[in-house]
Amino acid sequence: MLDVCVLGCGGVVPKSDRHLASAYLRYNGFGVLIDCGEGTQLAVKKAGFLLSRIGLILITHFHADHTSGLPGLLLSMGNEGRTEPVTIAGPEGIEHIVRSLCVIAPEIPFDIDFVPLGDFDSVERGGVSVTAFELLHSCPCFGYDIRISRGGKFDKTKAEANGVPMKYWKTLQLGEAVDGFTPDMVLGESRRGIHVTYATDSRPLEIIATMADGADLLICEGMFETAKLDRAKEARHMTIREAASLAAEAQPEELWLTHYSPSMPDPTEFVSEAAYFPTTVFAADGTTKTIKFK
Amino acid sequence: MLDVCVLGCGGVVPKSDRHLASAYLRYNGFGVLIDCGEGTQLAVKKAGFLLSRIGLILITHFHADHTSGLPGLLLSMGNEGRTEPVTIAGPEGIEHIVRSLCVIAPEIPFDIDFVPLGDFDSVERGGVSVTAFELLHSCPCFGYDIRISRGGKFDKTKAEANGVPMKYWKTLQLGEAVDGFTPDMVLGESRRGIHVTYATDSRPLEIIATMADGADLLICEGMFETAKLDRAKEARHMTIREAASLAAEAQPEELWLTHYSPSMPDPTEFVSEAAYFPTTVFAADGTTKTIKFK
Numbered sequence: 001m002l003d004v005c006v007l008g009c010g011g012v013v014p015k016s017d018r019h020l021a022s023a024y025l026r027y028n029g030f031g032v033l034i035d036c037g038e039g040t041q042l043a044v045k046k047a048g049f050l051l052s053r054i055g056l057i058l059i060t061h062f063h064a065d066h067t068s069g070l071p072g073l074l075l076s077m078g079n080e081g082r083t084e085p086v087t088i089a090g091p092e093g094i095e096h097i098v099r100s101l102c103v104i105a106p107e108i109p110f111d112i113d114f115v116p117l118g119d120f121d122s123v124e125r126g127g128v129s130v131t132a133f134e135l136l137h138s139c140p141c142f143g144y145d146i147r148i149s150r151g152g153k154f155d156k157t158k159a160e161a162n163g164v165p166m167k168y169w170k171t172l173q174l175g176e177a178v179d180g181f182t183p184d185m186v187l188g189e190s191r192r193g194i195h196v197t198y199a200t201d202s203r204p205l206e207i208i209a210t211m212a213d214g215a216d217l218l219i220c221e222g223m224f225e226t227a228k229l230d231r232a233k234e235a236r237h238m239t240i241r242e243a244a245s246l247a248a249e250a251q252p253e254e255l256w257l258t259h260y261s262p263s264m265p266d267p268t269e270f271v272s273e274a275a276y277f278p279t280t281v282f283a284a285d286g287t288t289k290t291i292k293f294k
Numbered sequence: 295m296l297d298v299c300v301l302g303c304g305g306v307v308p309k310s311d312r313h314l315a316s317a318y319l320r321y322n323g324f325g326v327l328i329d330c331g332e333g334t335q336l337a338v339k340k341a342g343f344l345l346s347r348i349g350l351i352l353i354t355h356f357h358a359d360h361t362s363g364l365p366g367l368l369l370s371m372g373n374e375g376r377t378e379p380v381t382i383a384g385p386e387g388i389e390h391i392v393r394s395l396c397v398i399a400p401e402i403p404f405d406i407d408f409v410p411l412g413d414f415d416s417v418e419r420g421g422v423s424v425t426a427f428e429l430l431h432s433c434p435c436f437g438y439d440i441r442i443s444r445g446g447k448f449d450k451t452k453a454e455a456n457g458v459p460m461k462y463w464k465t466l467q468l469g470e471a472v473d474g475f476t477p478d479m480v481l482g483e484s485r486r487g488i489h490v491t492y493a494t495d496s497r498p499l500e501i502i503a504t505m506a507d508g509a510d511l512l513i514c515e516g517m518f519e520t521a522k523l524d525r526a527k528e529a530r531h532m533t534i535r536e537a538a539s540l541a542a543e544a545q546p547e548e549l550w551l552t553h554y555s556p557s558m559p560d561p562t563e564f565v566s567e568a569a570y571f572p573t574t575v576f577a578a579d580g581t582t583k584t585i586k587f588k
Contacts, residue, residue: 013370014336038332038366042308064365064398071358072332076307096397103394104358 001292002027002148002194004217006283007043011201011223011237011259012065019043019285020065021200021259023219027148030126032056033073034144034198040069041076047286052080056125059090060200061141062097070098071105078109089115089123089130091140117142133211135202137236143199145211150293151175152188159186194291197252200259203233204242212250216291219283220246222257225270237261240273247277256283295586296321296442296488298511300577301337305495305517305531305553306359313337313579314359315494315553317513321442324420326350327367328438328492334363335370341580346374350419353384354494355435356391364392365399372403383409383417383424385434411436427505429496431530437493439505444587445469446482453480488585491546494553497527498536506544510585513577514540516551519564531555534567541571550577 003026008019020037024044031054033044044051054077060066077086088098095114102108115123117132124130129149132142154173162185164172171178172186197212200221212218222240224232232239240257247255255277260267267282274280281287297320302313314331318338325348327338338345348371354360371380382392389408396402409417411426418424423443426436448467456479458466465472466480491506494515506512516534518526526533534551541549549571554561561576568574575581 013366013373014333016336016340038335038363039308041332042310046310062398064369067398068362068366069332072307072362075358079307100394100397103391104356104361 001290002196003288003290004196004219005047005049005286005288006219006256006258007040007047008037008285009258009260009283009287011221011261013262014039015262017285018260020069021221022066023198023258024049025128025146025196026053027126027128029053030055030128032058032126032128032130032146034058035060035066035200036069036073037065038068041073043285044073047288050080051077052082054082055084055086056123056128056130057086057088058130058144059088059094060135060143060198061091061137061139062093063139063201067097067101071101074102074108074112075105078107083110085111085113087113087115087123087125089117089132091142092116092118131211133207135199135208136205137201137203141201143197143202143208143211146196146198148194150191150193151183152190154186155188158188162186192294194293196291197250201237203236204238204246209246209249212246212252215250215252217254217256217289218247218250218252219256219258221259222267222274222282223259223261223264225264226273228261228263240267240270241276244274244276244280247280253279254289255280256287257281258283295584296490297582297584298490298513299341299343299580299582300513300550300552301334301341302331302579303552303554303577303581305515305555307556308333309556311579312554314363315515316360317492317552318343319422319440319490320347321420321422323347324349324422326352326420326422326424326440328352329354329360329494330363330367331359332362335367337579338367341582344374345371346376348376349378349380350417350422350424351380351382352424352438353382353388353391354429354437354492355385355431355433356387357433357495361391361395365395368396368402368406369399372401377404379405379407381407381409381417381419383411383426385436386410386412425505427501429493429502430499431495431497435495437491437496437502437505440490440492442488444485444487445477446484448480449482452482456480486588488587490585491544495531497530498532498540503540503543506540506546509544509546511548511550511583512541512544512546513550513552515553516561516568516576517553517555517558519558520567522555522557534561534564535570538568538570538574541574547573548583549574550581551575552577
């Protein structure tokens with residue numbers, strides 16, 4: 001199962017009651033952080049997660065409200081005892097950006113493995129597989145399609161037919177090859193995994209609906225109400241209605257809206273604008289869900 | 295008069311109830327910010343000040359908890375309409391540090407005037423005069439001695455004796471020279487101004503007491519209780535007792551303690567350790583005082 005939490009739902013500037021947009025995913029104790037604006041380290045703690053467990057950080061783009069919390073977060077991860085390497089993935093230039101920010105954090109006590117991504121590049125860490133897809137913002141920006149795969153059930157008949165000694169069954173069942181035998185020799189067909197799609201900041205794009213097709217959860221910006229569509233177009237953001245319309249096409253189980261404009265203190269005022277997609281949740285800081293294998 | 299506010303009183307990491315250590319001073323509408331850790335832009339707003347009015351930013355040293363909020367703050371100052379230049383002063387290297395941090399904030403809409411400081415260098419902006427003095431921390435670090443000077447009263451007899459035409463009296467009284475006449479030709483002896491000394495992060499040093507001698511206010515770190523003196527020595531910080539002892543020597547009107555360790559949720563538990571100096575205030579986020587000319 002996968003825990004998913006919107007740590008913050010705010011765009012542009014941190015507010016007293018709204019951290020900057022970011023999300024945390026936890027799978028088998030492995031933490032994936034999406035974006036890290038000013039205050040995200042505090043939002044992680046408020047949501048009850050351990051900073052030291054973050055193994056993969058995905059950066060959507062290099063605007064300050066999505067990145068400026070990195071040096072503080074990385075230092076605090078170190079203070080909380082992290083020594084294992086951390087992967088930071090993002091658009092081309094990610095290493096330069098993070099190293100520049102970390103001019104004030106020279107003593108981070110773990111290695112950082114930088115993964116610059118191109119369109120449809122993937123990175124897999126801790127059993128979580130992530131594919132980047134290009135969005136349309138005022139700078140290079142990625143959405144992330146996140147999948148947890150699920151192998152087939154153990155198939156005793158198949159194992160015996162393939163002549164796999166019983167002493168290897170457990171290891172192979174856990175997905176590890178051993179002594180020339182491979183997991184597919186003891187497992188049935190792969191089963192449906194877990195699928196979450198995350199998309200901020202962008203104008204609405206067909207690729208978002210394509211990636212989120214049938215997902216368990218689509219987390220998508222709904223920065224403005226429709227009355228501010230011109231503003232959304234100009235700044236290359238999305239309205240609530242546009243996000244709901246994408247969800248209506250993709251049919252995820254749920255749509256969570258996030259990255260609200262500071263000009264929108266209560267996004268639920270505009271609940272009627274999400275009518276295209278009835279299972280829309282106006283996420284708030286700390287909105288959490290556990291997605292189980294079906 | 296000068297408004298002084300501790301925006302945050304925390305050391306090392308931001309907490310839900312404690313912003314990172316920083317202070318705001320306002321003189322005639324001109325804002326001076328001391329330090330800018332993660333979340334300081336929010337603390338400025340919570341305290342009721344305008345980001346756009348900050349004209350001078352003093353950085354004590356380059357640790358992340360004193361600097362990581364800079365890109366977000368500078369961008370938000372721009373979003374709030376600031377276009378006039380801003381001065382940022384700090385230890386040698388200040389320009390490199392701020393420019394590195396601002397890799398994620400390329401579109402700041404005002405010029406930044408960088409002032410790298412040496413020991414006892416001064417900078418004056420908006421009628422606020424600041425002298426840096428070296429502290430003893432794990433990296434180069436300055437305390438700041440802040441003074442608002444106050445000219446003498448208008449002296450009609452002196453003005454007449456110096457043959458100053460009456461039409462210039464008002465201008466000269468406001469401190470501006472005009473047509474060959476200078477303010478001292480119409481003003482009596484200078485009067486006592488306003489004097490605030492700020493010192494974090496450091497071991498206790500004689501220079502702190504010297505600079506704060508007779509000040510209206512000494513704001514000084516009291517990071518640890520005495521039981522953690524060894525920790526304070528190791529990390530080059532100060533205990534509450536050490537800060538109170540410096541104040542007892544300097545005799546400012548008040549001592550405000552700040553920059554508490556995250557390990558000290560309620561510093562007032564240790565009020566007895568400040569007994570050396572009875573007018574000690576355990577500052578909290580938002581502790582504010584207006585200092586008037588006497």
